Amino acid sequence: MEKLLSNAFKGDPRSIGRLISLVEADTPKAKEIMKQIYPRTGNAKVIGITGSPGAGKSTFVDRLIEQFQKENKKIGVIAIDPSSPFTGGAILGDRLRMQGHALDKDVFIRSMGSRGHLGGVSRSTHEAALILDACGFDIVLIETVGVGQSEVDIIKIADSVCLVLVPGMGDDVQIMKAGIMEIADTFVINKADKEGADKVAADVQVMLKMLKEKDWIPPVTLVSSRNNTGVDEVKNTLNNHWNYLHTSNEGKKRRFSQLEMEVEAVLRGEISIMTEKLWKKRKQDGVVEDLAARKTDPYTLAGEIISEIIK
Amino acid sequence: MEKLLSNAFKGDPRSIGRLISLVEADTPKAKEIMKQIYPRTGNAKVIGITGSPGAGKSTFVDRLIEQFQKENKKIGVIAIDPSSPFTGGAILGDRLRMQGHALDKDVFIRSMGSRGHLGGVSRSTHEAALILDACGFDIVLIETVGVGQSEVDIIKIADSVCLVLVPGMGDDVQIMKAGIMEIADTFVINKADKEGADKVAADVQVMLKMLKEKDWIPPVTLVSSRNNTGVDEVKNTLNNHWNYLHTSNEGKKRRFSQLEMEVEAVLRGEISIMTEKLWKKRKQDGVVEDLAARKTDPYTLAGEIISEIIK
Numbered sequence: 001m002e003k004l005l006s007n008a009f010k011g012d013p014r015s016i017g018r019l020i021s022l023v024e025a026d027t028p029k030a031k032e033i034m035k036q037i038y039p040r041t042g043n044a045k046v047i048g049i050t051g052s053p054g055a056g057k058s059t060f061v062d063r064l065i066e067q068f069q070k071e072n073k074k075i076g077v078i079a080i081d082p083s084s085p086f087t088g089g090a091i092l093g094d095r096l097r098m099q100g101h102a103l104d105k106d107v108f109i110r111s112m113g114s115r116g117h118l119g120g121v122s123r124s125t126h127e128a129a130l131i132l133d134a135c136g137f138d139i140v141l142i143e144t145v146g147v148g149q150s151e152v153d154i155i156k157i158a159d160s161v162c163l164v165l166v167p168g169m170g171d172d173v174q175i176m177k178a179g180i181m182e183i184a185d186t187f188v189i190n191k192a193d194k195e196g197a198d199k200v201a202a203d204v205q206v207m208l209k210m211l212k213e214k215d216w217i218p219p220v221t222l223v224s225s226r227n228n229t230g231v232d233e234v235k236n237t238l239n240n241h242w243n244y245l246h247t248s249n250e251g252k253k254r255r256f257s258q259l260e261m262e263v264e265a266v267l268r269g270e271i272s273i274m275t276e277k278l279w280k281k282r283k284q285d286g287v288v289e290d291l292a293a294r295k296t297d298p299y300t301l302a303g304e305i306i307s308e309i310i311k
Numbered sequence: 312m313e314k315l316l317s318n319a320f321k322g323d324p325r326s327i328g329r330l331i332s333l334v335e336a337d338t339p340k341a342k343e344i345m346k347q348i349y350p351r352t353g354n355a356k357v358i359g360i361t362g363s364p365g366a367g368k369s370t371f372v373d374r375l376i377e378q379f380q381k382e383n384k385k386i387g388v389i390a391i392d393p394s395s396p397f398t399g400g401a402i403l404g405d406r407l408r409m410q411g412h413a414l415d416k417d418v419f420i421r422s423m424g425s426r427g428h429l430g431g432v433s434r435s436t437h438e439a440a441l442i443l444d445a446c447g448f449d450i451v452l453i454e455t456v457g458v459g460q461s462e463v464d465i466i467k468i469a470d471s472v473c474l475v476l477v478p479g480m481g482d483d484v485q486i487m488k489a490g491i492m493e494i495a496d497t498f499v500i501n502k503a504d505k506e507g508a509d510k511v512a513a514d515v516q517v518m519l520k521m522l523k524e525k526d527w528i529p530p531v532t533l534v535s536s537r538n539n540t541g542v543d544e545v546k547n548t549l550n551n552h553w554n555y556l557h558t559s560n561e562g563k564k565r566r567f568s569q570l571e572m573e574v575e576a577v578l579r580g581e582i583s584i585m586t587e588k589l590w591k592k593r594k595q596d597g598v599v600e601d602l603a604a605r606k607t608d609p610y611t612l613a614g615e616i617i618s619e620i621i622k
Contacts, residue, residue, distance in 0.1 A: 035611060298574040310621065311622050
């Protein structure tokens with residue numbers, strides 16, 4: 001384990017991948033790994049790329065990688081795969097384009113499942129980002145799945161959230177509804193070579209005015225990933241936003257609130273493990289039959305289970 | 312409290328509304344209310360109506376109410392309002408049409424916020440459905456918001472899930488991705504008077520063949536809410552599905568699994584309350600500053616907090 005960690009800290013991609021796998025599989029070693037990882041974190045810029053499927057997120061990420069490469073940055077990419085909560089399998093295919101960078105030195109690409117009800121951004125996504133951070137990556141790009149409200153979770157782990165929109169998707173209302181507008185630190189109007197991009201940009205500006213005003217006003221940038229225009233501007237915006245986060249009160253508040261959510265997530269996870277064990281035992285004792293017959297209720301049951309473990 | 316409960320059990324709409332409000336606001340009384348409610352539940356058919364915004368869910372619900380009224384059923388409706396997790400406010404407007412039934416005897420309509428990261432179907436939605444069940448409603452219709460993966464949660468609380476689709480929305484892929492196909496017990500192709508409805512129905516049939524086969528094969532029904540055609544057929548399907556749930560092994564499995572999820576949800580809620588209390592104290596002691604400086608880590612912190620409360 002010590003060897004694995006030290007190799008990973010040296011930047012060995014295989015060791016880094018192995019660490020992520022150990023943590024993703026939630027092995028007993030996971031907690032120990034994360035304790036070793038944590039003191040080395042806090043240096044990487046973690047950037048969430050979100051937006052509807054079909055908005056061209058992967059291609060945009062591809063271009064963004066190139067921009068950061070020009071700054072000689074080490075770049076880690078976590079691409080979240082949309083897996084169905086029921087079949088467990090990934091429905092969409094690979095992100096073929098991004099593979100172009102898979103063999104680049106200083107670019108590490110990892111695909112992760114989205115798993116269960118937590119939506120696109122799971123606990124292990126966060127832990128993978130922390131691992132990449134600790135292993136010396138300057139930039140960690142997280143490309144989310146892009147289906148609705150669960151996406152909002154990206155704000156719990158990203159320093160900057162980049163929302164990618166395209167003309168002709170008509171997803172403005174959906175985005176408003178899902179609360180994603182509010183979490184975006186920068187807007188990318190992708191496929192700006194297509195008709196209607198200006199209109200989308202104008203609409204976003206209007207919608208932004210409806211939101212509560214903040215110190216940081218999210219820039220709206222027209223981008224053509226195909227023609228490679230506007231991507232450098234987005235990169236500059238992201239760098240500015242990082243500076244903002246580390247020099248403003250609002251930025252500090254956000255960073256602190258993320259740290260709090262981190263502890264809360266770990267806490268919930270730990271206690272869940274304990275209660276699950278007890279709950280499993282009760283289920284084997286036939287308590288679900290009692291529930292079905294209304295001989296007991298979930299509130300009484302939960303109280304009983306909790307009183308078994310709590311002082 | 313006793314008086315409020317007994318009035319609600321007699322069917323007094325104001326008392327029922329008050330109970331739901333008390334539970335929704337998560338007052339200290341909420342748990343006590345739910346313990347009293349629970350033994351009386353298990354009789355109502357809880358039907359989830361889901362589908363993209365713009366699919367005409369509200370109008371369809373409107374028509375479905377009329378069908379169940381013909382059977383002299385008491386009908387409760389919970390319409391989930393899309394509220395932003397950040398502003399807390401509802402963005403979309405009222406469901407004006409359904410208001411036509413708001414004054415009908417034996418129809419109770421309640422609008423609830425969707426709140427936070429749990430998406431469209433929250434714990435309090437479930438509790439409201441249980442309250443309506445306990446107060447003698449035969450049918451509880453839950454109309455969801457319709458934005459993505461969080462919608463899938465409706466299967467945790469509904470006996471039957473009805474997915475409403477319309478021609479020309481092109482949301483097939485989104486639905487596949489969000490795993491909503493898998494949870495639908497019946498498909499409604501709404502606006503069947505419009506061109507393309509047959510095509511949508513055929514597409515759904517094709518997609519259904521891709522899923523794991525189950526005992527219950529979800530019927531696909533062409534409906535025109537405007538012309539009021541096909542709605543009676545959907546009602547019959549829903550009645551059949553209820554019978555299936557109560558006569559088949561698969562149905563029993565599903566009902567039991569819902570009961571399990573119910574306990575787990577209550578457990579999670581209780582655990583959150585406890586951890587929040589403990590965590591709040593630590594935060595006041597300035598531990599977040601220590602985290603920011605990497606003097607400690609979330610895993611160590613969580614361990615410390617847990618050892619304080621666990622036997």
